[in-house]
Amino acid sequence: MLQIEKDKGAIYFNNDDGSALKKTLEKLVPSSIFILVDSHTNTHCLPQFLDKTGLKDNATVIQITPGEEYKNITTCLEVWNILSQKGADRSSLLINLGGGVVTDLGGFVASTFMRGIAFINVPTSLLAMVDASVGGKNGVDLGTLKNQIGIINNPEIVLVNTSFLNSLPDNEINSGFAEMLKHGLISSKKYWKDLQDFSLKNKEITNRLVWQSILIKNEIVTKDPFEKKERKALNYGHTLGHAIESYCLSNPSKEKLLHGEAIAIGMILATYISSEILKFDKTELSQITQIFLKRYPKVNFTNNDIEAIIQLLKHDKKNRNGQVRFVLLRDYGESQNDSIVDNALIFSAFEFYKNFTLN
Numbered sequence: 001m002l003q004i005e006k007d008k009g010a011i012y013f014n015n016d017d018g019s020a021l022k023k024t025l026e027k028l029v030p031s032s033i034f035i036l037v038d039s040h041t042n043t044h045c046l047p048q049f050l051d052k053t054g055l056k057d058n059a060t061v062i063q064i065t066p067g068e069e070y071k072n073i074t075t076c077l078e079v080w081n082i083l084s085q086k087g088a089d090r091s092s093l094l095i096n097l098g099g100g101v102v103t104d105l106g107g108f109v110a111s112t113f114m115r116g117i118a119f120i121n122v123p124t125s126l127l128a129m130v131d132a133s134v135g136g137k138n139g140v141d142l143g144t145l146k147n148q149i150g151i152i153n154n155p156e157i158v159l160v161n162t163s164f165l166n167s168l169p170d171n172e173i174n175s176g177f178a179e180m181l182k183h184g185l186i187s188s189k190k191y192w193k194d195l196q197d198f199s200l201k202n203k204e205i206t207n208r209l210v211w212q213s214i215l216i217k218n219e220i221v222t223k224d225p226f227e228k229k230e231r232k233a234l235n236y237g238h239t240l241g242h243a244i245e246s247y248c249l250s251n252p253s254k255e256k257l258l259h260g261e262a263i264a265i266g267m268i269l270a271t272y273i274s275s276e277i278l279k280f281d282k283t284e285l286s287q288i289t290q291i292f293l294k295r296y297p298k299v300n301f302t303n304n305d306i307e308a309i310i311q312l313l314k315h316d317k318k319n320r321n322g323q324v325r326f327v328l329l330r331d332y333g334e335s336q337n338d339s340i341v342d343n344a345l346i347f348s349a350f351e352f353y354k355n356f357t358l359n
């Protein structure tokens, strides 16, 4: 079994004998155990989880509706109420069994219920395995503005088991893979290249690359848990990506994008801007754009859409004194935080995206 040991937030990878959870339960001795699922993970992941852990008769299941549009304070209220009605106390434990929506929202609910109860993340989507469940960022959206309400607090442990990926739809695999591609861009060209072999058909490759992504994310968040410096690199592509995601969520005429699909567009735009400001290699920019556009849907943005997306940037959490700050790349693995980018260059980046033709 692969693992990353730490006092809080240790990560266990394919711990098939269940020893990590057993040890944690022995340490915590929870007064009661709750498992948060959405209806998809209830169907596809909960039976396997209960079977393996023997928690069938010892846990209360709380189900929420799947989807980003339910990652909000109304859903938190429902979960807080159920915890309260079912007699949860400060020694209760919440196990978040699901994708990034369940781990983000469940972590926030647990961190605030009775000023904080213990929680464990069991990520079931690729995105949650390589990104959302690791690093202690928990929270919910405010209207369509992403992750505006939240807290940084680590789970007791994270239990990653790639067998959950067997039931994950292809578009959700792609969405998670976008965050792995981000790890490639911000860490090294070698990892970016290795990622081009990613295929769920090959378990050995899947496990190796998923674990590598977890290591990259973990190394960064361990160095800088509160996002003062290094952790900002993990926002690569997210400044415009989040604004695009919010815009498409709130605009009925636009197709709703999955998180990774929006971030993929954000990374193309950020790499173009990097090539203009930091001289990121233009040939690499073109190859990177090919790779993203082969995997992710191309969205048609009008000038009005772009104006509205730029307006949404003012809610980005990296802003200071009203100025939007971008993470840019000089090269693979060489990021520069807090770059100020003018609107004209953002428009040019969208033009580049719109006019790009695939080989």
Ligand code: NAD
Binding pocket: 038, 039, 040, 041, 044, 045, 066, 067, 068, 071, 098, 099, 100, 101, 102, 104, 124, 125, 126, 127, 128, 131, 132, 133, 134, 135, 136, 137, 138, 146, 147, 164, 165, 166, 167, 168, 169, 172, 175, 176, 259, 260
């Ligand atoms: P999600 O939780 O909505 O899961 C995607 C879909 O897959 C859902 O319909 C879910 O029910 C389903 N699903 C999950 N596991 C399944 C399985 N094994 N089999 C079948 N269906 C399954 O979304 P996501 O893509 O996992 O995560 C996106 C969220 O993560 C966003 O809200 C994003 O903001 C957040 N995020 C957080 C961090 C962080 O550091 N906290 C980092 C990146 C992203």
